[in-house]
Amino acid sequence: MAISLNIFSLVAVPLVYAVGVVLALVAISQERSSQGAVAWAVALVAMPFLSVPLFIIFGGWRFSGYVKKFRTQLAKTPINQDLLPNTLRLSRTELGAMQVIEKLARFPFTRGNETDLLIDAEEAYAAIFQSIERSKRSILMQFYIINDDDVGREFARHLITAAQRGVQVRLLYDEIGCNRTPEAYFSRLRSAGISVSPFGSATRMGKRFQINFRNHRKIAVFDTQIGFTGGLNIGDEYLGKSKGQRTWRDTCLRFTGPTVKAAQFSFLEDWHWATGEHFELDWSIPTIQDDAKTALFLATGPADKDDTFKLFVVQAINAAQDSIWIATPYFVPDEEVITALHLAVMRGVEVRLLVPETSDHWIVGLAVHAWIDRALSNGAKVDRYKPGFMHQKVMLIDDRFSYVGSGNMDNRSFCLNFEAGLLVLDKEFAQKIKSMLERDFERSEPMAAGHLAGRPLLFRLTVNLARLASPLL
Known part of the structure; x- marks a missing residue:
């Protein structure tokens, strides 16, 4: 036994350390952010027995193959040509050069859109189920969970009923988000004639244990004319029915107009990646109303050349002249975003953050404390939402520019997840967003600067350790 242990210590231990060094070099070469690269490299070299298996599961492998499929799909789709007549050319001075965001989105801002704000799950589910009931030709839906x-089960019943009356239904889900959903649930849908597929980020890259990249988008398109996006998934927790949990506060959007075609295209490229299938859809744009809203559908992800969602957030913050209101369940930004917020405060912009009182992920909740402390010390105002878990992802800039979508203020949304949301450039709609957030702030408690100073030393150390792990969360 002693000899066996000696052989293990002489061979296996150096081997694990060597693997840690090799993977540290891989992390340095492949991680998009310097913080993530440093965090992984230090952990892999200093604690390889723990970090090597974690890196195999969560490490920053490149998401390959998706871009090539996207370009193939784009060549077959007339969406760019159809959207061009409806674009609204924005001036270089308007809200900090929005043409930068157009380049990030790969699609332009378009006029002719209508948007309906759906506050909380009761309103959102009712609108989604009604749209399923009224659909006549096609339903495209994807959710993380x-x-x-x-x-x-109510969601499934509506989809099955639609399929039985001849509607072509396609449903895409993320297998990491749905890891607790039994396969029998999706089998029932397939048996009813519904096309169902996992996104395949954990299995189609030849890395079965790699679960880093997830399709976090929430998109629904009905008859190619009506779109939905936001932060809601499909689950009892959003209605407060989940055992031991309070109601989740979230926000959703229903929209029509040219932006629906961009949402439709986003689903199409995800579906093509997951299944290899190409199917025909209607890409024509309905008659444009002159008084309709200007909007842009933004789909981002790890297959992009840049960290598109983070660049959008930084651009929106830098463009603000009067106010920035952000509601996010996970405020775990990086130095670039926290610096942009700090500079906004210094130039006189009101920065308000709305976060949940408690997090549904304990280590993320600890890291949030550290970043909130940074934001407060920089002059931002932070409020903790108290009635339930706040899961909405909303941004309001200068009471004119709004974002509602799936993207969080964390490294996962910035660099690793596929996200989607709608940007609306309209004062009337922005006022609705502002009124909604004002009601949320009324049900929240402001946090004071230096809130960590009075906490026990062990808690503060734990919070700072969690902050160091922020690029990995």
Whole structure:
């Protein structure tokens, strides 16, 4: 036994350390952010027995193959030509050069859109189920999480009924988000004639244990004319029915107009990646109303050349002249975003952050404390939402520019997840967003600067350790 242990220590231990060094070099060469690269490199060299298996599962492998499929799909789709007549050319001075965001999105801002703000799950689910009932030709839907609970089964019943009356239904889900959903749930949908597929980020890259890249988008398109996006998944927790949990506060958008075609295209490229299937859809744009809203559909992800969602956030913050209001369940930004917020405060912009009182992920919740402390010390105002878990992802700039979508203020949304949301450049709609957030702030508690100073030393050390892990969360 002693000899066996000696052989293990002489061979296996150096081998694990050597693997840690090799993977540290891989992390340095492949991680998009310097913070992430440093965090992984230090952990892999200093603690290889723990970090090597974690890197195999969560490490920053490149998401390959998706871009090539996207270009193939784009060549077959007339969306760019159809959208061009409806673009609204924005001036270089308007809200900090919005043409930068157009380049990030790969699609332009378009006029002729209508948007309906759906506050909380009751309103959102009712609108989505009604749209399923009224659909006549096609339904495209994707969610990060679809639970096999009361809400999930009602969702399935509506889809099955639509398929039975001849509607072509396609449903895309993320297998990491749906890891607790039994396969029997999706089998029932397939048996009813519904096309169902996992996104495949954990299995189609030849890395079965790699679960870093996730499709976090929430998109629904009905009859190629009506779109939905936001932060809601399909589950009882959003209605407060999940055992031991309070209601999740979230926000969703229903929209029509040219932006629906961009949302439709985003689904199409995801579906093509997951299944290899190309199918025909209607790309024509309905008659444009002159008084309709200007909007842009923004789909981002790790297949992009740049960290598109983070660049959008930084650009929006830098463009602000009067106010920035951000509601996010996970405020775990990086130095670039926290610096942009600090500079906004210094130039006289009101910065308000709305976060949940408690997090649904304990280590993320600890890291949030550290970043909130930074934001408060920089002059931002931070409020903690108290009635339930706040899961909405909303941004309001200068009471004119709004974002509602799936993207969080964390490294996962910035660099690793596929995200989607709608940007609306309209004062009337921005006022609705502002009124909604004002009601949320009324149900929240402001946090004071230096809130960590009075906490126990062990808690503060734990918070700072969690902050160091922020690029990995």
